[in-house]
Structures are given as structure tokens and as C-alpha cells.
Amino acid sequence: MSGPRFEPVRTVRAYERIVEQVEEAIESGALCPGERLPSERDLMVQFSVSRSTVREALRVLQARGLVRSRPGDPHGAEVQPFSPAALHKSMTTLARVDELSLGELVQFRMVLDASANLLAARLRTDEQLAEMDAAIAGMRAAVEVGYDAFSAADIAFHDAVARASRNKLIQICTDVVRSIVLGLVSGKIAAAADREALMRQSIAHHEEVLAAVRAGDGPLAARLSRQTMYDYYLGYVPVDERPALRALLE
Template identity: 55%
Template sequence: MKFEPVTTVRAYERVVEQIEHAVLTGRLAPGTRLPSERELMAQFEVSRSTVREALRVLQAAGVVRSRAGDPRGPEVLPPSPTTLRKSIRRLAQSAHIGLAELLQFRMLLESSAYRLAAHLRTEDQLAQMELALRRMRDHLDTDTTDDGAFSQADVEFHDAVAQATQNPLVVACGEVVRGVAMELIENKLAHADDRRDLREKIVAHHAEMLDAVREGASERAGTLACQALYDYYAEYIPESQRALLAPLL
């Protein structure tokens, strides 16, 4: 058996680990302030350059926000999907994960979200879905070269469904995966000739899923969600890779 060389952990990494742990365990709540650089140096018994490197890493990761000259110290930020979005985007754009794998994950995630929403949604959340669907219908006949308003209403519908799961992880993952998938095919959509027909199909799918959520028909809602995603994206995926999706239909 052969062992790998041991890597020395830098001091700033230990500082980052402790601050991240304090944030994750709730000892440092969003909006609170870290001590000043001088206080951090004293508490961690490290140099100013070590503290500054740790803060730079924490800021890049979206854990804290630091403003030059601010005497109150770096501010602890609330959890954000930004870092998750960057990581998934990098994975999706790499050679290891493509649109087929991304769509498979989204089908799993959204079908579960719709099943949960059918059981857990509130009347207010149902009203939000209905409003988003009305807005989508209102923009069916707007300029088909600009999908901005229609797409925004579509996003609002999916966000309302995700919120109805009562699970912030579903909300964050759904937002990220949906956004990355759209980025991967936006150029193809921009040159599609049947955008009006595509909008009509999307509205029809959403109306069916809304009915299922309204009626509490969780299995039907989940099945419809998978089918809608397949119908929307499958043509952008090589036939040889569609076998990854078939078991979910």
C-alpha cells in the first residue's frame, strides 16, 4: 500500500474553517459582525496577512461581506444560492456533466417538488401559482423575439411551487438547476421558429400541473412535471442519451 504525501494546512484555512463552522451552527447569525482585524489576530494568534487572506476567501464564498474602512467589521451574510449556482454551472459546462444529466436531476427534483406542493401548499401559494399562470397567458401574444415577461412569469410559477414544499434546499437547488439548464440552450431557443407554439405548450403543461396541485393529486402532479420537462428539453439532447430520462416518465 502506498500513501500520499501529507499537505500542510495553512493557518488561514483554519481561520476559515472556524468562522464557517460558527456560521453553520448558528453561533454567528446573518447580519452580525465579525470582530475587527486586530481582534481576530489576537483571538486566532495569527498575523494580519493570515486574517486578511481568510476574510478574502470567506468573502469570495459569500459567507461574509467586508467593506474597506468599515470599523464595524465584516458582516455575516444569509445563505445564498450564488455559490451553489457557480458550482453547478461549472459542472454542467465541464466534460463530466451535460444537459442530459442536468435534466435528469431536474426531473427528479421538480417531480418531487410538485408532489410535495400538492400536499403542503397553502391557499396563498396556490394563488401565486394561479397569478403566474395568468401572467404567462397574458404574454402569449407579446413579441416572440423577446421572452422576458413570459419567462419571468414562468419562473414565478416554479418558485411558487418550490416555496410550497416548505424546504429551502428545494427552492435553492430548483432555482440553480433551472437557470443553468436554460443557459445551456438559450442560443437554440433564440433561433427557434415556433416560439408562439412553444409558449402555448408550456402554458398548457403548467395549467395541467396547477390543476393537479390544486386537487392534491400528488402522483399526477409529479408525473406531469417530468413529462413537461422531457417534452421541453428532449429535442436538445442526443437520442443516445435520452435513455437516462426514460425511466422517469
């Protein structure tokens, strides 16, 4: 018999339905940050479930950063404002369970940083240029100090560029992806025999990017950013994932 092929039906637990409805209410604006859900007892009545089911749903919602819940709180769980911490946790979990490869993360960072540089070249202020200058000066000073100080100055540069893009989502995603990538490779970089050479090469790349941003040349700043990421991380990415990175250079 021909016809459509159906997938097995997934059994949905009661607490998952509660989570779905609360998430929908938050996404639609029916529940806003600072507002409170009904008490546990009222939720039990509204959803016709047990107290343990309600508490499991609240535990999941809190783990996702959507509410802050205290067992037995008569005022109900409080809806939380959006936090990058929730996004960071989700992406970190995906990376740890191998749903996101290092190649995919680096590729996404190449896209994000290039976009930030493109926008920064058009929108940056003199104060933000000064912040980028100061960050590179910090990188130079940190070469003799150690990798941790160098990495902090490097992050300060990219944070300044991201702020200059005037796009909050780029700022959040850049911070999240960068920290995950660095968490995966920082140990290898810190232990590299040619670490000082790598740091000096990185400084040269950053100086080129800053010159393009200062000149207002967005396309050049974006292209240099992609090349910098490619050169810096290629050796840490598995061989079979490298073509995807090269595709962003073409």
C-alpha cells in the same frame, strides 16, 4: 510490499486553515448572523499569521457569502445570514467548469419540480392556485409578445408551485437550478424556428399539471412534471446523457 495505498499529502496554506475554522464556527452556531469576527489585528494574533494571510482568508469567506468584510474595519467582518446567492454562485461555477453537465442539471430539476408538485397538490391554498392560474394566463398572453415575457410567466408558475410545497430548500434549489438551466439553453429556445409551437405545448403541459395539483393528485402532478421537463429539454441534452433522464420516467 502489500498494504494500504496512500495519497500524496496536500500542502494546506495558512489562510485555508483560517477559512476552515471560521466555517466550522458558523456551521456549529458558535458564530451567528449579525455577529462580528475579531478585528484583523486580533485575528493576526489569534492565528499567528500575517495581515495578508488574514485578508486572503476574509476574501475567500466573503466570496462564499459567509461574511461581509471591509479592509481595515475596526469592528471586524460581519457574519452574513444564509443567502441563496452563495448556492447559486457555487452551482453556476460548477456548471461553467463542466463539473455539472446539462443532463445532470435537467435531471435534478426533474426531481425537484416533481417533489414540489407532489407537495403542492397536498398543501396548496386557494390563493396559490389562483397564482398558478394567473401565471398560465400570463403564458398564454405572452405567446404573441415574445419569449422573454413567456419565460417570466413560466417562472412565476413554478415559483408559485415551489411556495405551495412549503419547503424553503426546494424553493431555493428550484430557483437556482432553473436559472442555470435556462441560462444554458434560453438562447437556443429563443432562436428555435418552432418557438411558438413549443410555447403552446408548454402551456398545455402546465395546464395538465395545474389540474392535477387542483385535484390533489400528488403522484400524477409529479409524474406530469417529470414528463414535461423531459419533453421540453430532451433535445438540448447530449444523446449519451438522455438515458439518465428517461430513468426518472420509469
